[in-house]
Amino acid sequence: QTVLRSSDTHPDGYPTVEAVKYFGELVKERTDGRYEVEVFHSAQLGQEADTIEQTQFGVIDLNRISIGAFGTQVPEATVTQLPFIFRSVDHYHNVLDGPIGDEILAAFDSVDVVALAFYDGGSRSFYNSSKPIETPDDMAGMKFRVMQSDIFVDMVGALGGNATPMPYGEVYSGIQTGVIDGAENNYPSYDTAGHAEVAKYYSLDEHLMVPEVLVMSKIVWDGLAPEDQEIFRQAAKDSVAKQRELWAAQEVESKKKVEELGAKINTVDKAPFIEAMKPVYEKYVTDPKLKDLVERIQATEG
Amino acid sequence: MEYWILFGTFTALMLIGTPISFCLGIASFATITYLGRPAIVVFQQLNSGVSVFTLMAIPFFIFAGDLMMRGGIAARIIAFAGAIVGHIRGGLGQVNVLASTLFGGISGSAVAEAAAVGGIMIPQMKERGYGADYAVNVTSMAALIALLLPPSHNMIIYSISGGGRISIADLFTAGVIPGILLAISLMVTAYIVARRRGYPTEPFPGFAKAFQYFIISIPGLMLIAIIFGGVRSGIFTATESSCIAVIYALLVTIFVYRTMDFSNFVHCVTGAVRTTAMVLFIIGSAASFGWLMAYLRVAPILTDGVAQLTNDPLMVLMLINILLLLLGTFMDMGPLIIITTPIFLPMVTEFGVDPVHFGVIMILNLGIGLNTPPLGPVQFVAAAVGKISIWQAMRSVWPFYGAGLLVLGLVTYIPALSLWLPGLFRGH
Amino acid sequence: MESDVKNGLLAASRVFGGVAMVALWLAGLGLVAMTAIVAYQVFMRYVMNSSPPWTEASSIMIMSWFIFLGAAVGVREKFHMGFDVLLYVLPPSGKPVLRTISDLAIFAFGFGMVWFGGELALRGWTVRVPVLGVPQTLTYLPIVVSGLLICLFVLERMALRLAGEPVDDVETDQIVSEA
Numbered sequence: 001q002t003v004l005r006s007s008d009t010h011p012d013g014y015p016t017v018e019a020v021k022y023f024g025e026l027v028k029e030r031t032d033g034r035y036e037v038e039v040f041h042s043a044q045l046g047q048e049a050d051t052i053e054q055t056q057f058g059v060i061d062l063n064r065i066s067i068g069a070f071g072t073q074v075p076e077a078t079v080t081q082l083p084f085i086f087r088s089v090d091h092y093h094n095v096l097d098g099p100i101g102d103e104i105l106a107a108f109d110s111v112d113v114v115a116l117a118f119y120d121g122g123s124r125s126f127y128n129s130s131k132p133i134e135t136p137d138d139m140a141g142m143k144f145r146v147m148q149s150d151i152f153v154d155m156v157g158a159l160g161g162n163a164t165p166m167p168y169g170e171v172y173s174g175i176q177t178g179v180i181d182g183a184e185n186n187y188p189s190y191d192t193a194g195h196a197e198v199a200k201y202y203s204l205d206e207h208l209m210v211p212e213v214l215v216m217s218k219i220v221w222d223g224l225a226p227e228d229q230e231i232f233r234q235a236a237k238d239s240v241a242k243q244r245e246l247w248a249a250q251e252v253e254s255k256k257k258v259e260e261l262g263a264k265i266n267t268v269d270k271a272p273f274i275e276a277m278k279p280v281y282e283k284y285v286t287d288p289k290l291k292d293l294v295e296r297i298q299a300t301e302g
Numbered sequence: 303m304e305y306w307i308l309f310g311t312f313t314a315l316m317l318i319g320t321p322i323s324f325c326l327g328i329a330s331f332a333t334i335t336y337l338g339r340p341a342i343v344v345f346q347q348l349n350s351g352v353s354v355f356t357l358m359a360i361p362f363f364i365f366a367g368d369l370m371m372r373g374g375i376a377a378r379i380i381a382f383a384g385a386i387v388g389h390i391r392g393g394l395g396q397v398n399v400l401a402s403t404l405f406g407g408i409s410g411s412a413v414a415e416a417a418a419v420g421g422i423m424i425p426q427m428k429e430r431g432y433g434a435d436y437a438v439n440v441t442s443m444a445a446l447i448a449l450l451l452p453p454s455h456n457m458i459i460y461s462i463s464g465g466g467r468i469s470i471a472d473l474f475t476a477g478v479i480p481g482i483l484l485a486i487s488l489m490v491t492a493y494i495v496a497r498r499r500g501y502p503t504e505p506f507p508g509f510a511k512a513f514q515y516f517i518i519s520i521p522g523l524m525l526i527a528i529i530f531g532g533v534r535s536g537i538f539t540a541t542e543s544s545c546i547a548v549i550y551a552l553l554v555t556i557f558v559y560r561t562m563d564f565s566n567f568v569h570c571v572t573g574a575v576r577t578t579a580m581v582l583f584i585i586g587s588a589a590s591f592g593w594l595m596a597y598l599r600v601a602p603i604l605t606d607g608v609a610q611l612t613n614d615p616l617m618v619l620m621l622i623n624i625l626l627l628l629l630g631t632f633m634d635m636g637p638l639i640i641i642t643t644p645i646f647l648p649m650v651t652e653f654g655v656d657p658v659h660f661g662v663i664m665i666l667n668l669g670i671g672l673n674t675p676p677l678g679p680v681q682f683v684a685a686a687v688g689k690i691s692i693w694q695a696m697r698s699v700w701p702f703y704g705a706g707l708l709v710l711g712l713v714t715y716i717p718a719l720s721l722w723l724p725g726l727f728r729g730h
Numbered sequence: 731m732e733s734d735v736k737n738g739l740l741a742a743s744r745v746f747g748g749v750a751m752v753a754l755w756l757a758g759l760g761l762v763a764m765t766a767i768v769a770y771q772v773f774m775r776y777v778m779n780s781s782p783p784w785t786e787a788s789s790i791m792i793m794s795w796f797i798f799l800g801a802a803v804g805v806r807e808k809f810h811m812g813f814d815v816l817l818y819v820l821p822p823s824g825k826p827v828l829r830t831i832s833d834l835a836i837f838a839f840g841f842g843m844v845w846f847g848g849e850l851a852l853r854g855w856t857v858r859v860p861v862l863g864v865p866q867t868l869t870y871l872p873i874v875v876s877g878l879l880i881c882l883f884v885l886e887r888m889a890l891r892l893a894g895e896p897v898d899d900v901e902t903d904q905i906v907s908e909a
């Protein structure tokens with residue numbers, strides 16, 4: 001009987017953590033208890049960039065990770081980090097559940113991990129302490145904290161805002177004291193980090209829908225019998241529905257909580273935001289293969 | 303077996319005098335090798351343990367402290383403190399505590415504070431008939447105020463060890479009332495002991511002279527206002543304030559006091575580099591050690607153990623306090639925060655203790671450990687300045703330990719002492 | 731003959747002293763550079779309302795360089811904090827033995843820093859540091875350099891000890907502590 005270690009940066013009870021646990025139960029059941037999965041939640045084994053390397057070394061077996069943490073290492077996956085690449089949650093699901101999703105999963109082979117399934121990470125929108133954002137002009141001169149990634153920095157710049165580097169732990173007090181005006185994230189993070197207390201305006205531009213991905217170490221994968229590999233792959237696919245259900249429930253709950261805290265949520269006409277992203281696409285989608293991939297994603301229904 | 307290798311290697315190497323950072327690193331290296339898993343992860347964690355933006359506050363505050371000490375900012379603050387409380391019985395003891403409180407508001411290092419305040423106060427106290435042991439004990443305990451009053455880089459270490467999600471601004475604010483409480487209880491203790499020993503008072507120098515000392519020390523005291531004001535008004539973050547402290551200390555010592563020349567500056571830089579490298583190398587190797595503890599599930603195992611003993615939060619806190627005090631007698635603060643936070647924090651939050659409150663308990667508790675042999679760096683510095691042995695200091699330290707433990711008890715069991723002020727700033 | 735070896739050792743030791751000095755100065759330069767970068771970051775954000783994106787990543791990288799360089803210097807200057815309870819109960823003749831065991835352990839770790847740090851650095855060649863765009867090799871190189879210096883400094887000390895030099899009696903006069 002083998003215990004496989006899986007990392008997650010989210011706390012216990014979070015949809016991704018629970019989904020990997022569920023995946024573990026399926027694996028245990030279908031391998032008659034030969035394999036078990038233990039989830040190390042709350043970044044116990046390190047931040048995402050570290051745990052990716054650890055998965056590659058084979059020191060940990062499984063990893064639930066945001067595609068964003070792979071940066072530009074996997075070109076096909078970079079495409080999913082482009083702002084407004086997905087029009088809606090349905091579009092996002094149609095793309096990832098279809099052949100394009102399988103193509104992106106397969107691309108992870110080049111970085112020594114086996115990608116098993118996509119989970120939902122929700123859509124990210126901007127929030128700030130001073131006003132609702134309706135057009136890109138509203139963002140002019142405003143300071144937003146984004147993750148340290150070139151695409152996200154360029155995205156804020158293209159919208160006229162200032163991408164301000166800041167450790168996540170300082171964002172709350174940074175917004176409160178006015179060092180920055182706001183940040184961007186999905187409902188659950190906006191809620192659990194307490195940022196809704198200090199940044200009341202949540203503007204639903206839904207600029208990013210970065211998928212979460214469950215990956216397995218290539219070294220560990222290669223040591224599995226082919227029929228076990230099939231069991232793992234299928235169990236991962238089967239855990240997706242569960243994760244989406246948990247995620248949707250979490251979003252509803254978080255939205256309710258931030259509204260109770262007094263968050264003012266406004267919808268946004270996305271067209272001018274999408275228009276502003278042209279230079280970002282020009283900068284990051286240069287390879288003809290990626291151009292083709294972007295076109296196929298855009299042509300997918302939903 | 304792997305648990306024995308991890309903790310056994312660490313303990314054995316520590317006993318033979320291997321530096322703590324290497325004890326942590328080698329224990330991790332040995333354990334991962336024993337487990338037959340790729341040892342590369344130990345060195346990855348060594349690096350990512352120190353590659354954290356908020357850690358930058360440590361070199362900056364240490365650097366700023368060196369500049370303030372060598373540039374005479376500390377000496378001027380002490381002269382001012384002497385003018386206002388010197389006339390109370392055992393006056394210089396009070397001066398010592400007040401100076402530590404003021405200096406503690408600009409420095410986060412208890413050792414720097416013991417060196418700065420003690421270096422000036424202890425010789426004076428001895429000269430005027432105070433016992434060297436009294437001077438040393440007042441200095442070493444009052445130095446702990448620096449840990450509680452903002453800025454405090456140990457609170458930053460705590461925040462990072464707790465996963466980086468505990469607000470540093472909240473921790474800084476939470477330490478203020480406990481810091482003032484410690485100052486008061488030490489002033490009272492210093493007064494009582496001084497009365498019983500019949501120590502003299504200092505004549506009040508007159509308002510004119512006191513005012514003059516105040517004016518001279520303004521540039522130094524302004525740093526408190528600049529750090530607090532700058533963070534609160536959103537000019538810079540708590541981490542960045544440490545860099546501003548360096549710039550400000552440089553400006554004051556170069557242009558106002560004119561005490562900083564190039565060779566002084568080089569001394570400050572190399573001194574700060576040595577201290578920082580020593581501290582942060584421990585943080586890096588402790589990250590490797592912490593990674594192995596997580597991998598081996600040490601925390602859940604211990605939590606289950608404690609949960610079987612008791613599930614009363616008050617008892618849990620008491621057990622943890624006793625354990626930390628014991629550990630603190632033979633280990634230093636930074637590494638202890640780093641090693642024990644990942645174990646204790648999930649445990650106490652499970653029992654409903656606020657992470658910010660627990661941070662204050664931990665800092666004060668381990669601060670007291672800085673004054674207990676065999677490893678008590680603050681006590682060592684104070685005793686070295688006072689030219690007495692640790693054993694001479696130990697004979698009369700008990701009332702001062704008592705004052706510290708009393709405040710620790712209050713802080714542990716009255717959460718509002720820590721949480722009221724940050725709540726006020728957060729507005730709920 | 732024996733004294734030739736010893737003189738050679740002492741000469742080599744002076745060279746190592748110079749190496750340590752250079753490392754310390756480079757580290758000091760790093761601290762000053764980091765101060766300038768963070769001050770620049772505050773200035774650009776607050777005064778110019780335009781945050782340079784590279785300040786965070788570059789100051790972190792500089793910090794890890796000066797920490798690991800400084801840590802190597804610390805092995806030679808013996809400013810790393812430790813405490814030796816056993817020395818109080820053992821006869822004085824036990825000291826060189828304990829110190830040798832300790833040095834061997836430090837050497838092993840230094841070797842690990844070179845070996846595995848080297849592997850990390852090599853793997854990082856194709857990975858770019860976000861925002862800075864430089865290879866991740868630069869992130870891991872400080873470990874390799876520091877490990878190399880640590881191994882050299884420990885070998886130096888063990889050689890001097892074998893040659894009968896009083897390496898274990900000299901204590902550093904720097905007051906370094908952390909609290």
Ligand code: NA
Nearest residue numbers: 406409448451
């Ligand atoms: Na302080």
Ligand code: NA
Nearest residue numbers: 630631671677
């Ligand atoms: Na101690």
